[in-house]
Amino acid sequence: MENSVELRPRAVLVTGGAGYIGSHTAYALSCEGYNVIIIDDFSQQQTVLLPFATVVAGDFADQQILNQIFTAYNIEAVFHFAAFIEVGESVKRPRLFYENNVAKTGTLLGVMLDHGVRRFIFSSSCAVYGEPQYLPMDEKHPTAPVSPYGKTKLAVEFILQDYAQAYGLEYAALRYFNAAGALWELGLGEQHTPETHLIPRVLDAIAAGEEIQVFGDAYATADGTCLRDYIHVQDLAQVHIRAFKYLQNKQESLVLNVGTGQGHTVREVIKAAEQVCRRSALVRVVGPRAGDAPVLVANTMRMREVLNWQPQHSDLIAIIRSAQAWQRVRRHGSIHFASQNTHHDRG
Numbered sequence: 001m002e003n004s005v006e007l008r009p010r011a012v013l014v015t016g017g018a019g020y021i022g023s024h025t026a027y028a029l030s031c032e033g034y035n036v037i038i039i040d041d042f043s044q045q046q047t048v049l050l051p052f053a054t055v056v057a058g059d060f061a062d063q064q065i066l067n068q069i070f071t072a073y074n075i076e077a078v079f080h081f082a083a084f085i086e087v088g089e090s091v092k093r094p095r096l097f098y099e100n101n102v103a104k105t106g107t108l109l110g111v112m113l114d115h116g117v118r119r120f121i122f123s124s125s126c127a128v129y130g131e132p133q134y135l136p137m138d139e140k141h142p143t144a145p146v147s148p149y150g151k152t153k154l155a156v157e158f159i160l161q162d163y164a165q166a167y168g169l170e171y172a173a174l175r176y177f178n179a180a181g182a183l184w185e186l187g188l189g190e191q192h193t194p195e196t197h198l199i200p201r202v203l204d205a206i207a208a209g210e211e212i213q214v215f216g217d218a219y220a221t222a223d224g225t226c227l228r229d230y231i232h233v234q235d236l237a238q239v240h241i242r243a244f245k246y247l248q249n250k251q252e253s254l255v256l257n258v259g260t261g262q263g264h265t266v267r268e269v270i271k272a273a274e275q276v277c278r279r280s281a282l283v284r285v286v287g288p289r290a291g292d293a294p295v296l297v298a299n300t301m302r303m304r305e306v307l308n309w310q311p312q313h314s315d316l317i318a319i320i321r322s323a324q325a326w327q328r329v330r331r332h333g334s335i336h337f338a339s340q341n342t343h344h345d346r347g
């Protein structure tokens with residue numbers, strides 16, 4: 001309706017909002033007063049309660065569902081988390097990844113533009129850079145992704161650039177390094193199938209008294225193990241809110257590294273997990289994995305300047321403590337604070 005005043009509450013669409021980073025960001029968006037609409041096909045087999053959002057179970061590229069959502073709600077922006085994320089799997093089954101991560105994203109962008117929605121916040125990845133040519137990596141670092149997964153992320157970034165130029169899309173491509181930690185108090189945390197991320201794997205192994213494999217200890221790092229940049233998922237959620245505000249205020253697109261700029265080696269992570277769990281880990285060093293860069297650390301200057309913000313929750317111990325609390329919530333359905341800090345039951 002021309003010249004009509006929009007009376008419906010401000011809404012946002014969050015694809016993959018039942019997933020790890022999407023659910024934390026959906027919660028943060030609801031705290032900002034947005035009517036949060038989640039679309040997720042639950043392909044991670046996750047069980048999650050999302051009382052702060054309206055949840056639509058379905059494929060994020062289902063045009064019928066999308067048309068209904070964009071018609072029914074006053075969507076101001078789309079936060080696009082939904083994707084397949086397992087790098088090794090992308091090497092074996094690239095077709096699935098190009099279909100889900102690239103082709104379907106094209107469909108989503110087409111439908112949202114048809115409905116006059118122009119703001120898009122995209123979950124990109126440091127995987128777009130490939131092998132580091134210098135460290136820490138800034139946003140000008142050459143992009144030469146190694147895995148099909150990384151290539152799907154870069155392919156979407158190319159689409160976004162062209163759509164911004166031609167159709168006035170305003171986007172933020174957020175190149176996350178490693179998301180970690182949990183907002184366990186709300187029943188939110190990491191649940192990937194299979195879980196390939198270091199922190200939940202280490203915590204699971206310690207809780208079960210099982211061995212942790214360390215892939216290589218002769219890299220050029222302080223203790224020989226690979227070093228990565230971990231950001232707490234709560235901080236990551238805040239980056240999305242701030243990037244969205246940037247798009248609203250500046251009406252120009254944004255490509256940002258999202259990390260802390262600090263790295264931790266695999267051994268440091270294991271040591272911190274032992275400290276939090278008050279139990280020793282059983283560690284076995286095996287051969288290095290093909291394609292693992294020794295060090296991946298973000299240069300986060302641009303993120304800090306542009307968003308006028310810095311991570312608040314990303315101390316390694318704090319990250320691991322929250323991840324461990326989440327692990328206990330998953331195992332037991334509840335958490336006992338006293339036992340967390342005073343004795344070492346097997347969880």
Ligand SMILES: NC(=O)c1ccc[n+]([C@@H]2O[C@H](COP(=O)([O-])OP(=O)(O)OC[C@H]3O[C@@H](n4cnc5c(N)ncnc54)[C@H](O)[C@@H]3O)[C@@H](O)[C@H]2O)c1
Nearest residue numbers: 016018019020021040041042043044059060082083123179
């Ligand atoms: N976890 C990290 O450290 C990390 C690092 C860099 C980039 N990313 C990117 O961030 C995003 C979120 O990652 P995550 O760790 O939360 O992953 P996740 O697997 O927990 O969440 C992804 C969600 O998308 C849903 N999904 C996948 N395909 C779908 C489809 N076709 N239709 C509807 N829903 C679909 C899944 O069910 C899942 O809930 C991904 O795009 C990932 O590539 C994650």
